[in-house]
Amino acid sequence: MTSMMGFWAFSQTILYTIFPSELRFAFLKSFHKIFNFFTSFCYYDITEIDGVNTNELYNAVQLYLSSLAATSATSLSLNRGLNSSSITFSLSNNHRLVDSYNGVKVVWEHVITQRQTQTFSWRPLPEEKRVFILRAKNKDKIVVLGSYLDFVMEKAKDLRRKHQDRLLYTNSHGGSLDSRGHPWESVPFKHPSTFDTLAMDPLKKAEIMADILNFANGESFYQRTGRAWKRGYLLYGPPGTGKSSMIAAMANYLGYDIYDLELTEVNTNSELRKLLMKTSSKSIIVIEDIDCSINFTNRNKNGVGKIDYLPGSNRGENGGHTITLSGLLNFTDGLWSCCGNERIFVFTTNHVEKLDPALLRSGRMDMHIHMSYCSFSALKILFKNYLGCEDDQLDGVVLKELEGVIDEAEMTPADISEVLIKSWRNKDKAARELLETLKTRAKRNRMKPRKMNTNEDEDKELEKWALDSPIQD
Ligand SMILES: Nc1ncnc2c1ncn2[C@@H]1O[C@H](COP(=O)(O)OP(=O)(O)OP(=O)(O)O)[C@@H](O)[C@H]1O
Numbered sequence: 001m002t003s004m005m006g007f008w009a010f011s012q013t014i015l016y017t018i019f020p021s022e023l024r025f026a027f028l029k030s031f032h033k034i035f036n037f038f039t040s041f042c043y044y045d046i047t048e049i050d051g052v053n054t055n056e057l058y059n060a061v062q063l064y065l066s067s068l069a070a071t072s073a074t075s076l077s078l079n080r081g082l083n084s085s086s087i088t089f090s091l092s093n094n095h096r097l098v099d100s101y102n103g104v105k106v107v108w109e110h111v112i113t114q115r116q117t118q119t120f121s122w123r124p125l126p127e128e129k130r131v132f133i134l135r136a137k138n139k140d141k142i143v144v145l146g147s148y149l150d151f152v153m154e155k156a157k158d159l160r161r162k163h164q165d166r167l168l169y170t171n172s173h174g175g176s177l178d179s180r181g182h183p184w185e186s187v188p189f190k191h192p193s194t195f196d197t198l199a200m201d202p203l204k205k206a207e208i209m210a211d212i213l214n215f216a217n218g219e220s221f222y223q224r225t226g227r228a229w230k231r232g233y234l235l236y237g238p239p240g241t242g243k244s245s246m247i248a249a250m251a252n253y254l255g256y257d258i259y260d261l262e263l264t265e266v267n268t269n270s271e272l273r274k275l276l277m278k279t280s281s282k283s284i285i286v287i288e289d290i291d292c293s294i295n296f297t298n299r300n301k302n303g304v305g306k307i308d309y310l311p312g313s314n315r316g317e318n319g320g321h322t323i324t325l326s327g328l329l330n331f332t333d334g335l336w337s338c339c340g341n342e343r344i345f346v347f348t349t350n351h352v353e354k355l356d357p358a359l360l361r362s363g364r365m366d367m368h369i370h371m372s373y374c375s376f377s378a379l380k381i382l383f384k385n386y387l388g389c390e391d392d393q394l395d396g397v398v399l400k401e402l403e404g405v406i407d408e409a410e411m412t413p414a415d416i417s418e419v420l421i422k423s424w425r426n427k428d429k430a431a432r433e434l435l436e437t438l439k440t441r442a443k444r445n446r447m448k449p450r451k452m453n454t455n456e457d458e459d460k461e462l463e464k465w466a467l468d469s470p471i472q473d
């Protein structure tokens with residue numbers, strides 16, 4: 001500003017010595033206009049990469065402008081991501097867009113420049129440097145910084161949930177970062193499972209739906225009670241009972257992204273933290289088959305399990321992998337779990353009895369959900385899904401028999417779907433075939449010798465405990 005004033009004084013001196021008075025006035029007037037034009041505006045740079053981190057505001061602005069650009073910009077870049085169902089717009093290089101908010105007019109410009117070749121860097125940066133420049137009048141500074149940018153962030157979040165494909169992230173290359181600073185790779189998430197298609201006890205389903213909805217709408221509750229805005233679910237039960245389908249249904253219901261954390265790819269607790277820091281809010285962080293990829297049972301003298309990689313996993317015994325159960329609990333529970341908001345953690349397992357009790361203890365996972373064999377009420381949902389009919393449209397006698405035998409048959413919804421899918425065009429035939437299969441399974445189960453040993457008793461005890469664990473805050 002001082003140099004501006006100096007330049008102003010200097011130009012006035014020149015003016016008085018060179019120009020006659022009439023010309024001087026006209027010149028001064030235009031000069032004043034130009035001078036005011038530049039000094040009455042403020043400019044904000046929003047760069048794509050801020051230091052080493054991706055700038056969330058940049059992504060939000062890009063999305064927000066894409067919705068404006070579609071109708072008002074004259075030059076657009078059109079993109080369609082691999083596997084994506086929709087085209088996205090973005091402002092072309094050096095193009096501008098005018099936006100107004102509460103009577104305040106702002107101008108956005110997108111500037112892309114080539115980055116100078118880097119001599120040395122811990123992490124290579126992308127070749128292009130991309131910046132959004134926001135211009136606003138000085139007098140509107142408070143509105144812009146106080147509420148306009150928050151408005152842009154909120155709008156972008158909504159747009160993303162409404163129009164963009166949700167994403168499924170995976171950490172297939174462990175915790176290492178790519179050139180844009182992401183440890184996660186993503187693909188569009190298009191799982192068709194919803195709570196409508198999920199076959200399970202309707203009361204239990206309603207309870208889970210209410211719980212996640214309460215969570216998603218509970219910002220003020222979490223703020224008031226001083227709790228981190230996160231919730232943990234443990235889904236356990238035999239294969240094919242719908243644990244993964246439940247996760248997909250949750251994501252579709254809330255419009256959240258999914259981070260599928262492959263724990264065997266993560267080497268250290270700090271890598272785990274890095275991964276957590278790079279997850280966005282409104283997401284579900286999933287660790288599937290937690291008992292299969294790692295073994296928590298090997299506790300050290302402090303009673304905290306150190307994770308041994310099982311023979312099937314791709315980690316050797318002496319590979320220098322130092323991830324611990326306390327690291328994992330810190331990830332879900334501790335201070336690090338609070339960087340970011342509105343996140344759901346889901347662990348799944350086929351063997352709840354193999355999990356370390358520290359993981360099951362009250363307060364760790366807020367809700368333990370037992371996904372079990374198909375019940376009669378769950379079967380009715382499968383009839384609707386696969387045969388397109390309500391149960392009262394089926395033969396009453398067959399239905400009664402199905403009800404009598406289904407619990408004893410102990411068949412998973414996945415197994416039952418396989419039977420129904422074979423004759424889905426003929427609903428009565430499909431129901432009859434299912435009845436035959438269920439009867440055969442029930443007979444086999446009746447003949448199977450029940451092993452009753454202390455281990456089984458313990459397992460049952462543990463399952464009961466897991467089932468009875470905390471359900472509400
Ligand atoms: N409860 C259910 N409701 C509707 N469909 C189901 C249900 N459970 C299983 N299925 C069907 O079976 C398939 C496999 O189920 P899913 O992958 O959800 O089981 P899972 O419990 O995650 O199994 P695993 O323990 O092997 O991971 C699903 O794609 C779906 O078609």
Ligand SMILES: [Mg+2]
Binds near residue numbers: 244
């Ligand atoms: Mg699964």
